[in-house]
Amino acid sequence: MELSERKLKILQAIIDDYVENAEPVGSRTISKAPGMDYSPATIRNEMADLEEMGYLTHPHTSAGRVPSDKAYRLYVNELMQKEELSKLEKTVISERLHLKTQEFEKAIAHAASVLSEITNLTSFALTPKKADDVIKYINLIPVDNGTVILMIVSESGKVNNKAVRMSVPYTEENLNLLSKTMTYNYKGRTVSQALTNNIIANFETDIVAMSGLAEDLMPNFMKTLEEMLNVNLYMEGLSNIFDIPEYNDLTKAREFIDALSNKDEMTRKLIEREDGITVTIGEENDDDIKDCSVITASYSVDGKFIGKIGVIGPTRMQYNKVTSIMKYLTENLNEAFKLEDEGDK
């Protein structure tokens, strides 16, 4: 069966109503919608067709219709018109973000919190992974008796360091030479490349001459590199879940909170998602959040996507509104961190 113009119109009306009221919508309600010039009976016939086609479901015989995941998918793909935010809305968002004054990582976390407040959904943000960050510079700085600071600077300007307690004596020249050697060996490589075994092996043979210094430093060097691979997951508005009628059920609420609290799993899932704005609806998601939809958007520095920000909420969310907000929000992020990127700690 074809999806006639009229069926689409009715489907859209049902979705709109259900998104707003969270209650199965009946034929009478739809027939009274503006611009809907059909009687309830006609609507009912069309509804029956739509149900047969999988766009609607029926909680029980005498209840109204509820859009299925398939309906939302159709809506997101075809029916939804991108909503341009009003000037006012844009201003509010920009001002709430006030990105300029903040350090990168903080700014991302803050953006998540703004996103949650505006959408009234649960939001999250993933800070940049630095796996592809290129090592630029390795420095060894003596601090005092027996402690040396190992510092790794990357192309993107990020600095990571670690204080290392040395077990062998050393001179400033020694450290200088060693750091030069290390820089020579690792410069231009990405963090993840540097972490692969063969490079380490090569390096270690190289500096045998440098006594036990490297033995103290190398494990710490590797550890610091590993830390550079970490991403942080921030989450905001977890309790917004309780505003959603679908989750007025302790078991469901618990499942939701459990799923989101598993940071490792969440991080993995988010990283896997495609860049740009992506929407996954209901059963397209994992089982434990199969009543939810997830929208993510990636933000970039210098045109390279480096992290993600997103929301999770009931399938009956305002897709157009939320995607518009996220689009505008990530544009702000991209803009703010385009040229000058400050180092984070």
Add this chain to the structure above:
Amino acid sequence: MELSERKLKILQAIIDDYVENAEPVGSRTISKAPGMDYSPATIRNEMADLEEMGYLTHPHTSAGRVPSDKAYRLYVNELMQKEELSKLEKTVISERLHLKTQEFEKAIAHAASVLSEITNLTSFALTPKKADDVIKYINLIPVDNGTVILMIVSESGKVNNKAVRMSVPYTEENLNLLSKTMTYNYKGRTVSQALTNNIIANFETDIVAMSGLAEDLMPNFMKTLEEMLNVNLYMEGLSNIFDIPEYNDLTKAREFIDALSNKDEMTRKLIEREDGITVTIGEENDDDIKDCSVITASYSVDGKFIGKIGVIGPTRMQYNKVTSIMKYLTENLNEAFKLEDEGDK
């Protein structure tokens, strides 16, 4: 009225039973407890007395008794005998912690997660505040065209840094001189002292000679100091709240999650608490968590308390068990980070 030996015994039995079953406990139940050689009627009389004295309450006429906050307070202060953990329990905890292999901040976060898993409560941990950390060393390292890394090293071995994009030209000697001047001015001061205005003023006049360099650097220096004041709050096992019968109510669960999600407020409250192991029961807490008890313990590095770890759960929690676990856990933390403290990033 006095709290006779017998009243105490009965009260203790009621608390024990209620902690275990979360249901009002009746006179019959208590009369059957081991070592309780009185009839239900006698128990009832004593219960009535205890209620009059404020140690018990009565959900409704025909229900059993429930311990009041006052009863728990009495229990914690006087009745509770410190439970020594078994060898096995200790081993389990130590192994789960495996502190040695981890970076400080991570270790703290991990400890919170272990605590939550063992107690089945919601746990949290506060990482060290560095306000009292003494500045030891300030370094300025040129990286490449126009970027300088500002590095602050503290007595405790922590390193904080920031990449600063310079707007004026500089030489390595310039930077060297400036970093020496800065070190001279700030060395020996705590982070919070360094942040007070008058010192900055002094300093700024001092280095007028150093052209606009300081103008680029000082705001970043202050910002980095501010960042050093930040503490992080980690939280685990939020959904454990749903295991607790008292929170089988969406409004309450929501309130709880809302209260805990407010990180700033939580952090403030935790910092305010006294060091050592402290227990606050029910109404001794803020209104929004007045059905909960909070237990915190502080951990130390080199004998100085620098952070806290704790749990929050229903007032009817196993105070003796939980405090024992927390005591042992913080002992582990203190031990692990006693002498050698690795720098964190």
Add this chain to the structure above:
DNA sequence: GTTAGCACTCATTCAAGTCGAGTGCTAATC
């Protein structure tokens, strides 16, 4: 002082009954 006995209270549970929103089908209408 302790206990047995008994009337009383009150939350909880369950079944029966009512209500009403909404459907599906049929027959009349445009």
Add this chain to the structure above:
DNA sequence: GATTAGCACTCGACTTGAATGAGTGCTAAC
């Protein structure tokens, strides 16, 4: 042939009322 009015039917939500039973408080006996 498409649309609509009409009507019987369905089924969840809510209400009511009775039965149940855990537990108390009181009194009188031990």
